[in-house]
Amino acid sequence: MNTGFFPKVSSRGIGMTRLVIASLVLATWAQAAEVQDNEASIQQKVDSLDSKRGLEVGGTIRSVFAHSLFTSKQDVNSLNVTPDQEREEFTQFDLKLGFRPFSDTRANAVIRMAASMQTYFENAAKTVSVPWLNVEGKKGQVFHWVAGDFREEYTPLTLWSPNVDIMYEPTIFKRNRDMARDQVFLQGNQRTLEGINLQYRDGFGEALSEVRAEGLFTRLRRVGFLDASGATGNLLPNESLAGASQSAGMNKYAAAANEEAFAFKKNVMFGATQMAIWDDASSLVRGLTLNQGYVAAGGTDATLMHTYGPLNPFDTLPQHTSIFSFRAGADIAGLADMKGWTLNVSAEYALDNDKIYNNSYTQVYTRVVDSLATALNGGVAVYKNSEIDSVLTDYAGVAYDTVRNALPVTNKILKGSALLAQLEAGYKQSSFSASLNAKYLMNDSAWFNSLAQSPSFFPRRILNSDKDGNTVKYGVNSPLYTTFDALYEFDPKFSPVATDLGNDDNHMKLGQTNSYNIAPYSKNSWTTATLNRKELEIVNSLTDPRVQLSLPNGSATANRTGAVGNLTIGILEDSPIEMQGLFSSLSEMSGTGLVGAKASFTEMGAGAKVDVFKLAGFSLPCELSGSYKTAKRTQGGGELKTDFINASIYTRFQKRFGITAGYQNIGMTLNTVAAATADGLGVGIPLVDGKQWQWMVGLDYTLSSNSWFAINYGMTNVKNTYHSTDSLTAASLENLPDYIIKNPKEWTATTNTIVHEFSLRLIEATINVAF
């Protein structure tokens, strides 16, 4: 459990409290009630005085300047009128306050103050918000509770936040990724939740070394209306798809219990987890919304203009998922007392029961004639609670008859299972270490656990996103998407440029793109959202195969079986030379996609890191690292292949001054079968060959691993080749930028391909100080 505040050991005396109480005991002829009231007040005052000692202040100050210049050979005529440049300039101060009125209780808050640079005259540009708030406490060293924001992880199949792994990721890029993740308080694989978390851990001698009993209760979603066209709170703004809007008509809760026992000096482990995620159907709220169908049909009656409908018409049926997990493990090296060796095995088996419906949308509307009101209305029908009229259609475009009966909704319980077995073997001595991490998983296609599967990375377009226009929401399929942009960039308060510039309301209305309003929003691919089944389907259809190909939802990814292995070798003391290799072979357990065949996934990679200065005996670092990974998905005759190269140098020529440089190159190819069967949102013409590479060099002044000042310059280049056997139409080009759609001269009829090239030049200056 991590609340980010509570120290392991508290050191505080209670001398003052005792002294004050003792002085009051001297007088015994008390007036009970008043005395008690006063005692309470005095006690509180003493505690409050004590709290001055218990105040802890920490935080992060972050200042970013980034300038990104977009160029494309295909847009020499500037058909795209949006700015070629995007400037991010902001300062952010996360002030962490921890108030500890006495040693075992604490109240914590993070107050985030943010300002864009050079907007001091715009009051709204400066914001103060509360992204983190909780109270927590402990009883001795065995019981810890927290209510409010918290992070927790149990196991990869139960409670987990899947991350993206990049072997020997260059420091110059990784720092940006860390900052982007920190925006949403992501740490490791811990899931961020809001609710109550309890943790009990105690030991009972060697035979039963430790017993853990943990439990949590959280509300995952509250009833609330969200604008479906906005960027905030929607996966895909303005899409009529289940899961596109995260607006909830019902409260969604989750509760979990986790029990673990560690026996024989913690060398043997047994554990079990029970979880439930459910919608509270009794909280289903309908709201007064604009009746799109009626308005579109030219309806003018003001009383019918708005109708009571579900807050989210694509999420009206209560979901319920229960998950049970059992696991066991043994540290064989520990049991056999093998010094220098690591050898442990563990396995987890999880089951889920998920309630699913044959119809995602149902709403019963009954229309009852109010006979009295009708008579008073001269015989023109007046309906009681006139919620809907026969001329109306719902969001899904279904026209209603006079009385709409419930759609025949049936549900069934879909049962899924997942198995994860792990082996860790290693040997370490002073000048050599080796460790092998291998896992085998077998997760069937019905397996569903949103608390373990919801990924923390949902690739979004970040820099120069105005250029993409309406397709920006399709992220990975957006024309100007690059993996680097999604992984490393973020903008906490981005204001889109209206496509029709002007500052009156009409321009503001006309200048909106369909997917994003002109309101500012936070651009970031990193998220803490826990998704429902439909949302997860959307997110999974928009994963980036370059970094999320085989296990987009971590070890809990559904419909996978196979093995993953990772070998790390360290040479010399403190491993100045380190090498890694990875291999994975996975396949789907049942066929998916347009092909319907089972896909199989293979990944191979290797990398090394050498600290040259350490080898030469210097105290300052000079790390050279590099890695290569190739990954492949084959399905039917289709093949998607990616190659990912990382190269990095990080050196400090003084105690704090250093130079960093990084290079990344990703290639992705799809053969004709894979391209022809590519499905997904926003795919018009399939990409068959995507090349993207970036380099960046910079100077930095480093205080600690979390505090630095850096100035970097770099460039991202992209060359995407699209191919289609179909005839060319504007619709089929939807994932190409507007300047190609407006002027598709690049199209060569003989090859049926379009090559699109663009580049970004980046200047970044960052200050990040954690204290």
Place this chain on the structure above:
Amino acid sequence: MKQSLYQSSYKDAYNMVFKLAILTSAVVAMAAQDSLVQKQDSLLSKLTQIANSNSGVSFGGIASSGYLGSSEKSGPLKAGSPTSETQAFSEMDLGLMARPTADSRAIFKLRLHQDWQTTYAQGVNPVLFHWASYDGLSMGKTLKFNIGDMRVAYSPLTMWTPQVELLQEPEFFKEMRLKSMDYRNLDTSNGRLMEGANMDYNSGMLGFIDNLQAQGTLARLRNSAKKADEVFFDYDRADEYSVNARVGVDAAGGHLGASYTSAFDRIRSTLELGVNDQDTVNFNDNSVISLQFGYNTKSLFPSADYVLGIGGEYAMSKWTNSKYAGVLTPKVVQTLYQDERVAADGGTDSTAYIVNKATISEVDVHHLGDSTLNGTSLLLNVFGKGNVGELVDYNVKLNYLKSDKKFQSDLAMSPLFVGGQNILNSDATLNLQSGLRSTSLVNNMRSGSLENMYYTVYQSVPLTQQNLFAKSGNAVGATSATETEYYRLYNNYQMVHTYRNGYNNVVLKRGELETLGLDPSVSMALPFGYATPNRSGVDLKADLKFIQAVELNLRYATFSEDSGASKFTDVGAGLGVNVAKLANISSTLNLSGSYQTTSESNGFGRKSTRLMAGIEVGIWKGLSLIGNYQALSREFGTMYVGYDTLPVVNPSTNLPVLDPTTNLPITTISISSLTKTSETLLLVGPRIKITEGSTFTAQYGLMSNKINYISANLPYEIKLDKTLITADVTVNF
């Protein structure tokens, strides 16, 4: 870095302990003369001084995380109506205190609120900044000043907040009521919540004079919207200001004083913005002059174990209503423009200046006249308090009030509790007969008096045009959301704090007070405290405490309208018993209960009866079990009666009967009326005291609200039951 923090902490602690050691000896020295309570008060005040004497900045506040689930599963709910509503939240009321000098402090209070779980939807979750004040002492500690937010009281007829008195209110109820009040920055003092400046000079001993006081208070009570497109909830047609002063002298146990208070609209603030054609605007100007006297026997018999006293106040009020209207007035306007003209030589290079006259209509604001009401009020009281050895403590007070119908004192009258709001389960839709007055009558009562008094819903939600009160621009009736000028608010990037709460912190005007529709179960006899106009009568309040373990409260009041027929009788009694103390056991066992009934003869003929009971049992260490129960019935008499014109219906066909000649439905007048509500609220649950002021509480509650009403001449009864589950952990720091 942490180590150094702790080191400095220990050093501070040492200094603190040192100061406390001195204080402790002072307490022991005083013990011979003063009661323990006085010593405690003194210690508390010194602790506060210590806490406040550190220069620099300090933090304090309350943090809580909790859950409130309200489930409404009975009653005439419409099909598909949600039956449950849940609040799940973390909240921190963070106080920041800065002390530039040893005798002054600036206090800023921030409210941080997060609802679980909206991180995916969250734009900017704002921090609410709800209190800013700078308070302190100056001029050798003789001048006390408050700038910014403040609570100031002069006297019951001039500047005062009348409190709700509930006899022996059990613990859960009291806490919840205070919390609901706190959301509106209200507390249990009689100070009037205002924003402005207050200066209070107290000379101290000057020869034979014990104290000479002079006080002045300035406040802005209301703020009119200054921009046409930005109007928020607490808007008004005009800025309203308050200028107040009082002087007083204390000598030989006696007190003489005079006060002046006022609340007036700044008419120009409205006229500057313009008044629409045919729009009538009323402006109020209210001032009160009051003379006070008092005497008690404390200085005459300083060693006596009783104090007797007498006091009184005579106030004269003036209330003026100025009526203005926008009148469309024709006006001739002249415009001068330049044009070419044909010159004598036939050229067109000559210039002419031409006057164009036109008649247009413009809105002029006319002052239609003033009407003035002058009123008086007299409040007298006698009291006695003291103790008979250790056996009985007593405090008895008799008040006499005579106020005329025209008496008006805005700053003293505005009530704290108004009620009538939909608090819990407001999304639930009741299935009532549509189109009749009874619908709105019942809807106004669906949340009940107890729910209004004890519950608040507080949320941080995305700001949309629906929760922003927009003056112009038609958001609701528009054919498309994009057509409104507020579309830019129709996004989730910004959030706002919103709440549903039954309390009032605004200084209300005469017109607003008259139409308030106050809850008859709260201070029916004196809804506006002792400043209630049109009353004559007495009340008697007696509080007795036996052997510090048994408390007895007795109340009797009889007031009648000075002009009018209504007569109010209020009788109440409360009993609190510290059983553990009586039985001499160390654990906690408290029992409390009260019964109070108020009735109105003639007039509306209303009646209200309240019964409360509470038990607190200490189980083990900090764990106690608490049970609270309250039953409230309200009979409204003729307060809420309405008439509807309805068609006569043929019962066999359920169709209207038509007039054979006109072929139109035959109509009849039907009565709709709200007759009675009967409410109960039961709360039980454990409480674990983590430390003083920091608790974990779980509550199971059952709330029932039975409403009897008449609709179309027929009596109906509906019963709304709610199951309430609350769990929260609260940490004071």
